[in-house]
Amino acid sequence: MIRAVFAAALLLAAPVRAEIAIQEVTSPGGIKAWLVEDHNIPFTALEIQFRGGSSLEAPEKRGVVNLMAATLEEGAGEMDSKAFAEARDALAAGISFSSGADSVGVSAKFLTENRDQVVELMRAALVTPRFDQEAVDRVRGQVLSNLRANEKDPGTIASEKFDALAFGDHPYATTADGTTETVTKLTRDDVVAAHKAALARDRVFVAASGDITAEELGKLLDRLLGELPATGAPQPGDAPWLLPPGVTVVDFPTPQSTVFFGEQGIPRDDPDFFPAFLLNEVIGGGRFTARLMTEVREKRGLTYGIGTYIVNMDHADMLLGHFSASNDKVAEAIKVVKEEWGRLVTEGVTPEELEATKTYLTGSYPLRFDGNGPIASILVGMQMDGMPIDYVTTRNARIEAVTMEDIQRVAARLFKPEALQFVVVGQPEGM
C-alpha cells in the first residue's frame, strides 16, 4: 500500500499565506475604501455596497428596493435605457447593480484607458437615474414574471416557507422581490424614494483591486459618490426568531422533494464563531468529505448533494442546510441528518477530523484571492462584516487556535437536533 505516501504528504503541508497588501484609502471628501494595487493587467475591479436593502422597506412597499436597483441601469441623465447600454458597451465596461435583504450593490470593471468615462457613466446611474415610467413598468413586468416563476420553483417555495416560519413580521419574513400585490402597486415615486433611502454616503463600503493608485482612487470616489445624500433611511431592528421545530410539508407535484432545514445560528462577532465555523465545515461544509455528504450521498445514495451554511445577516443569524431527495427516500435522508446533528453533540469531532478541517480551511483561504474581481468582492464583504484591515493575515491563526474543548462546548451550544425545522416541498412518502 503506497497510501502511506499521501498520508505522509499531509504532515508536510505548511499553510500558504495570502500575499496581498491592502491599503486603506480616504478620499479628499472623506469617503473610505480598501485597495489592492496590482498593475499587471490594465483594468480595475470596483465593488460598492450600501448597507440596507429590502430590510429598509415598509410592509406595503415590499419589493421596491429590488425594483429600484434593477432599474438603475435603465437610463440616467441625458441617456435613456438604450443609450446607457450602448455607452457602457462601447467602453467595454462591466457595470451591474444588485440588491438583497441587507444591501444594494454595484459591481464594475473597466479598462484603465476608459476609466474616467466609465466612472462618469456610473455616477450618472447612481446619482441621476431617470427611472422613466416606461422603464419602471417594463422592469416591474420582469419582476412579476419572476415572482410567478418562484411560485412554481420548489427551492424558492421551501426557502420562503422557512423564512415565513422564522421571522414573524420582520422584513426578512418575506422575499426581497416583494409580492405580486405589493409590486403591482409600486409607483415611480416609491422607486425614487427607495433610491434616496438606500443610496447614501453614511452606509457605503468600497473596495477596488487592480490598475489604480490610492490617489487616483480617492479622486474617483469623490466624483462617483460625493453627490449622494449624506444620510439615508434608518436600519431596521433585529428580527425575532420564531422558528418552531418539526417538519412542514408543502405539497408540490414533483418526483423529488426539496428540503430546507435549520435552526438559529451564531453572530459573526460571537467569541464562539470560529469553533462554530469549523463545526459547520465538519458536518456540512463545501467538501465531498463533510459528514453529511459522506452519510447521505456516499454511503446511502439518497441525494446528489447536501450542504449546511452559517448564515449571518445584519439582523439575524441562521444555521441552514438543504438537499433534494426522491419522494420515497426523503424521510430516510431527514432521519440521517437528525442523527448526524445529534452525533456531533454526543460524540463530538475526532482530533484527526479537526486537524483535517483546519488544514482545509487554512490552506484554501489564500486560493480565494486569485484575481481583481474576487479580491474587490472579498474586501468589501470584510468591511461590511466589521473586520479589521489586517484580518486577512490573522484569520488563519484564529482557526488554528480552536481547541477540542471549544468544539465540544460550541457543539452543545449550537447544534440542537430537537430545534431543527425541516421544510419539505414535494410529495414525500411516509411523512
Add this chain to the structure above:
Amino acid sequence: MLGRFGAGLAVALALALPAVADEPVTSFTLDNGLNVVVIEDHRAPVVVQMIWYRVGAADEPPGHSGIAHFLEHLMFKGTEKVAPNAFSGIVEAQGGDDNAFTSWDYTAYFQRIAADRLDLVMEMEADRMRNLRLTEEDVLTERQVILEERAQRTDSDPGSLLMEQMRAAQFLNTPYGIPVIGWRHEIVDLSREDALSYYKRFYAPNNATLVIAGDVTPDEVKTLAEKYYGPLKPSEGIVPRVRPQEPPQLAERRLVLEDERVSEPYVYRSYLAPERDPGNQREAAALTVLAELLGGNGQTSVLARALQFDTQTAVFSSAYYDGTSIDDATFGLVVMPVQGVSLAEAEAAMDKVLADFLKTGPDPAALERIRTQVRAGEIYDRDDVESLANRYGQELSVGLTMTDIDTWDEALSAVTAEDVMAVAHKVLDRKNAVTGWLTRPATEEEAQP
C-alpha cells in the same frame, strides 16, 4: 434588466464570446501522446490542474447512455494507492478543491490547490488514469446518486425536460441527441463492467490533454508530467472520432411540452448550425456575432428592442450559439411572452423580427461595439486563469489547434456585416429547425384554437 433563468438554462444561453489572452501559454507532447498546455499566471500562489479526456456522452455505446458521466463519478472511488472514496479528502486536507464534469465531446477532472502541492495532485491524477479500482457496492450506491442527480437537474425542471426533448428531436442521427446524464431507463442498468470497459479503452495518455494554469513554469510542469504521466502506457483503442452525421433536414420539427409545474411559458427555437472546424472558424465566428446582435444584450439587441421596447410582446428574449463541438452545433432563440400574449403570437413576432433582420442587416454601430468588447475581453480574461484553462482544455478536446484558439479573437473581430448576413440566411430557416413550446396543460377556457 433582471436575470431570468436558473443556472441550468443560463449555462445553455451563455454566449461564447471568450477572448484569448496575451498570457504566456506553452504546449508540448510527451512520448506516450499526452498533450500538455501550461498557462502562466504568477500573481497568486495557486495552481489549477485539469485533465481532459477526449471522450464524452457522444462516444457511448448505444443503449448505455450516461456511462461517460457515471464513470466520471466513479473516478473518485479509489486506486491501489488511494483508499476508497479518499481522493477528494486528500486534496481537501491540503486546502485544495476538486471536481469533474462531463459533456458530449469530453470529460474533465480538476483540482485547485496551492502551487507547491502540484506534485501531489499530479501523482494522484496520473495514478487514476490507469489504475482505477471499483467494487460492486461502490457502483450500486453511486448509481443511486446519479439517479438523484437526474431527478434534481432534469426531471424536476420542465425547462430542462424541454431542452432534452428538443435535442433528441434536433439530432436524428448524431449522438448529440442523447442527454449527457443519460436516459433514466438506461441509467438504471449501467454496470461495473460497462464503466470499466469504457474506462480501459478511453482513459489513457494518448487520449488526454493536461492543462496546468497558475503559478508554475513550463519547465517545472514538464519535469513533473514526465515523472508521473510519462510512464503510463497509451491505449490501443483510440481511433478518430468519426460519428454518424445528420442527414439533410427536410421538414420543420415542432413539439409542445405541457407540464403543470410551468409558470412562465416560452418558445424555444433551435436551428442546426455549423461548428468551429480546425483551420476554418469563419462561419462559426459570424454565428457567434449574429447571436450577440440578435439576443446578447437585454437593452440593445435586435430581439429585445423589437419585443421588449418597441412593443410589449416579451418579458425576456435571448439568442445563443456555441460552436465548440466536434459535429454540428445549434443556434438557439428564446422568447418568453408577457401575460396575455400567446406562444403562437410570440413565435410569430419572433419570426417577423428575424424576417426584418434578414432584409435590413445589422446596425454597423452594434457590430463595432461587439468588436470593442472582444478586444477588451482579451484583457479581462487575463484576470481569470481558471477560465482560460477551461477554454484551452475544451477547445483542444474538440480537435481545434492552438492556432485556432489563438486566432479566434481575430476571427471574431474580422466578421463583417456581409458575413453575418450570409450565415443568417443559411441558418435561420425553419426547415432547419426544431421549435419547442413549454406550457401548462391548457384549461378549457385557455385552449388555443
